Amino acid sequence: MRLASTKTAAALCGGLLLAISVPASAAVDAKLLDMLKANGSISPAQYAELQSELAKDQQAQQQAQKATADQIAAAQTKSADLSAFEQKVAWAAKTQFKGDVRVRQETIKIDGQNNSQDKDRQRIRARLGAYTEINPQVSTGIRIATGGSNDARSTNQDLDGYFVKKDLWLDMGYIDYHPTALPNLHIIGGKMAQPWVSMGDIIWDSDINPEGLAASYSLPISKALELFGSAGNYTLKDNIDGDGTQFKNDLRLNAAQLGAKFTPIDALKITAGGSIYQYQNDKDSAALAVNGNNTNRFRLLEGFGQVDFNGLAVPLALYGQYVTNNATDSDEDTGWLAGVKTKVFGFGLDYNYRDVQRNAVVGAFTDSDFANGTTGSRGHKLGVSYDIDKNFSIGATYFLTKADFAVASQRDADANTLQLDVLAKF
Secondary structure, eight states, X not given: OHHHHHHHHHHHHHHHHHHHHSOOOHHHHHHHHHHHHHTTSSOHHHHHHHHHHHHHHHXXXXXXXXXXXXXXXXXXXXXXXXXXXXXXXXXXXXXXXXXXXXXXXXXXXXXXXXXXXXXXXXXXXXXXXXXXXXXXXXXXXXXXXXXXXXXXXXXXXXXXXXXXXXXXXEEEEEEEEOOTTSTTEEEEEEEOSOOSOOSOSSSOOTTOOOEEEEEEEEEEEETTEEEEEEEEEEEEETTTTOSOSOGGGSXXXXXXXXXXXXXXXXXXXXXXXXXXXXXXXXXXXXXXXXXXXXXXXXXXXXXXEEEEEOXXXXXXXXXXXXXXXXXXXXXXXXXXXXEEEEEETTEEEEEEEEEEOTTSSOTTTSOSSGGXXXXXXXXXXXXXXXXXXXXXXXEEEEEEEEESSSBTTBSSEEEEEEEEEEEEEO
């Protein structure tokens, strides 16, 4: 009898342990209880108690499963909602806003004129651009800027006019296609930043943004050598000669450039290249024969270069450019510039001297500040800048020049300009 009781207790304990430890299904648990009741291992009261506990466990398990399922469903819904939202605002995550505001005090003094060109004024420049990656192969940019007129060479506006509001112009708007299959190739259409390399501003004022179609490409040959180039066709005026509306009758600029950057030693970097700027249908354009020019025929051949020394006590760069206009019959057809840049005690220094003959470059596009924006000029440009804080700087630029055509009645006139700037970027 005692042995039977011992067996019965062992069976009961084993059954309970099995029921607790084995994560069986509800059907298996119920069958096990029935078996224990049938062979007398548990009493009817114990059977009822265990059945009640089993029901509670099953209910708790179902509730936990339901809660887990609800959490998964909610997470999936949230993920789907977030994904849809991310798709809608993906452009914002890939868009950069950049701009700057510059306040300038400018003094211009030109000898031998009637004070109409002398200035002592305050000016402002404000620019804001949005630049977006449409997809890995396409990007675009739009920039607006101030400007007192539609002059391509300036985004400045005088602080004048009894507090009138200042005009904003479309300064850039372009699409840049850069296929992943050919890295470093950019095909650009619209109104764009200058796609060519410039080592001076006797041909192009830095504010000019050409309009048309261009391509640029750089080809790394080795760690010490990289080739670069660009080509483009740009529209200046539609149907300039009045002989029909065909594309061939437009005033256009065809431009091409080839160059190389090479580093013979770590402390020395050399950039050199050449450009051609060929104007099509320019013989019919009076707008090109301005600011000193007395020709409207232009095919500009340019050579440029810069040498950067990095192993000195201060950084140092020597740069220059040479240009000749071989489309004109004038003997005043060459221009050159030579300069030096460095940084000392936080001050950026940039000096160059230039001599630009009357028909060496297009007067409508040359630097608008040097010699009051005229060709037939020569002299010095000295710039000093200092970073007061991140993206906040001050600067001064002085132009000490001689100008043949800044004043109609006087050749070799002094034309001097002082600019004091405060610049904030964001």
